[in-house]
């Protein structure tokens with residue numbers, strides 16, 4: 001057995017015992033951990049910054065998290081406002097912004113109301129999936145629409161709803177990825193998944209253990225994320241009065257087709273608020 005196999009065996013076997021009595025924590029309650037684990041993924045940033053550069057006026061990053069994209073937009077010279085419902089996330093993101101290049105706002109995006117009309121708005125990092133019910137998703141889409149200037153662009157990406165992946169129930173934690181924590185220690189992230197096909201909601205339980213000995217590196221977290229299919233997203237966007245300009249399966253701009261859908265890593269939408277909003 002290789003070292004990696006031994007490590008994986010230990011990690012796979014230990015969460016249930018190690019964490020049995022621990023309550024689940026909020027996935028977004030520890031921004032420093034979240035930023036180390038996910039904040040380094042910048043594969044989508046050039047795509048969104050390039051889209052923003054084709055627009056005029058201030059830009060809006062909704063559900064900004066640790067400010068990954070908001071800071072990149074501001075660095076590209078755009079007047080940027082960033083919103084998140086989590087006070088901890090907003091505080092952490094603002095602390096990274098020593099030069100105060102971004103206006104940081106703690107707010108529920110379903111009731112978005114910030115100063116200004118924006119030329120570009122974005123929901124990056126699968127954030128639309130946080131809005132689990134149709135009512136919540138409609139609320140956030142309509143709220144973003146209201147904040148945009150006529151002709152403005154709205155872009156977002158979500159995980160592609162592959163039928164085989166949704167149907168794959170995982171009862172015993174499987175290894176997903178790893179990250180390096182603030183002390184330089186490697187942390188293995190593993191988890192379970194279960195899909196509710198009626199609500200279209202996937203729940204995950206996530207465990208983080210030090211690679212060196214399998215001891216917990218953080219409290220376990222639980223999340224529930226909504227999956228959506230292309231046809232229903234088209235309807236939801238249309239109901240919020242957005243026009244769909246393009247739908248891609250990645251951040252390289254590969255169009256969504258029956259062929260590309262088979263191996264799609266994401267559903268990426270570029271939408272527009274019509275120039276004339278009279279109906």
Ligand SMILES: C[S@@+](CC[C@H](N)C(=O)[O-])C[C@H]1O[C@@H](n2cnc3c(N)ncnc32)[C@H](O)[C@@H]1O
Nearest residue numbers: 028063064065068084085086108109124125130
């Ligand atoms: C998966 S993270 C994405 C963060 C960021 N957009 C990125 O790309 O790195 C989802 C974020 O959505 C935020 N969020 C969840 N519900 C929200 C709501 N109702 N209003 C605003 N933000 C919300 C969470 O606090 C979290 O920071």
